[in-house]
Amino acid sequence: MKILIRLPNWLGDVVMSTAFVATVKQLYPDAQIDAIIKKELSNIVPLIPGLTQIHPFSKQEFSGLSGVYRFGKKLRTERYDLFFNLPQSLSSFVMGWATSAKKRVGFGKEGGSFLLTNSYKKPANVHRVDEYVSLLEQFTGKTLPHEPVKLNAVTTSPKQTNQVLINFNSEASSRRMPLDKGRALLNTLTSTFTNTTFCLIGSSKEAVFVSQLIIGSENSDRLENYAGKTDLPGLCNLMAQSTAMLTTDSGPAHLANSVGTPVIALFGAGNEHNTAPYNKQNLTVLRYGKLTCEPCVRNTCKLYGVPKCMELLDELQIINALSLYLNHA
Known part of the structure; x- marks a missing residue:
């Protein structure tokens, strides 16, 4: 199985999405899990456990809805089985639709949810991490453990006291x-x-x-x-x-x-x-x-x-x- 995750657009949200990636990996341990991320944040993705391939997205290079469609269409040759959409923006819906992934999963939003095959309601008043994981829970029909947020720092230097x-x-x-x-x-x-x-x-x-x-x-x-x-x-x-x-x-x-x-x-x-x-x-x-x-x-x-x-x-x-x-x- 091949899975593609459209990661969020802000640094803090990307970090909070690492728990979502970890849960996807637990659900689909043999799957290849790839990610789309804003180009400016792409150098953090190698620190996220569980990801295989990165597709950096540049708004300057692929501007407007026609641009995001062209970007998504480029990924059709990857033949993704599942596309998970985290940003909940119209452009990310269009991008996911353009990939022709068999199932496109995300929180519904007026004007864009018809581009998803599986559209769910975003829970109100919960932590952003739990919000992301709830998308998986609604899709699978399972109650899932909420993993910690984690990045792999690569330092070999000792802690600096004070x-x-x-x-x-x-x-x-x-x-x-x-x-x-x-x-x-x-x-x-x-x-x-x-x-x-x-x-x-x-x-x-x-x-x-x-x-x-x-x-x-x-x-x-x-x-x-x-x-x-x-x-x-x-x-x-x-x-x-x-x-x-x-x-x-x-x-x-x-x-x-x-x-x-x-x-x-x-x-x-x-x-x-x-x-x-x-x-x-x-x-x-x-x-x-x-x-x-x-x-x-x-x-x-x-x-x-x-x-x-x-x-x-x-x-x-x-x-x-x-x-x-x-x-x-």
């Missing part, structure tokens, strides 16, 4: 740490944990924001800037070597959680019941929790401009959470 990764970035401004709050937090962290090195991460386009955080911070000799200097496999390895990670609600939170690094996740606009890192071991989720608007699940803060839910996060709670993994000095 090295903490910090990610204050997010694609959504409502989930990003405000600049002044971020600097204040860095000052509190470096003055509290005097034997600890703090490594700030981010993509190339987030490098300016990370530099602004560091400029003017106290104890900057213990702040290292990795923004724009790692690819996704390298970032996973850096996470696997670190003592812990302090992060906003973002893709890197899921990356660290998937390689077993302790995570303190700071939530504001996002809903932790749907999108917090999935593995509960060594996970602390913190939010301010006293504003009537949180979680608003918006990408921008409509009420205050700068997200007050992030500005008001309790620094003492953050220090106490990190203290579980660090030695005071």
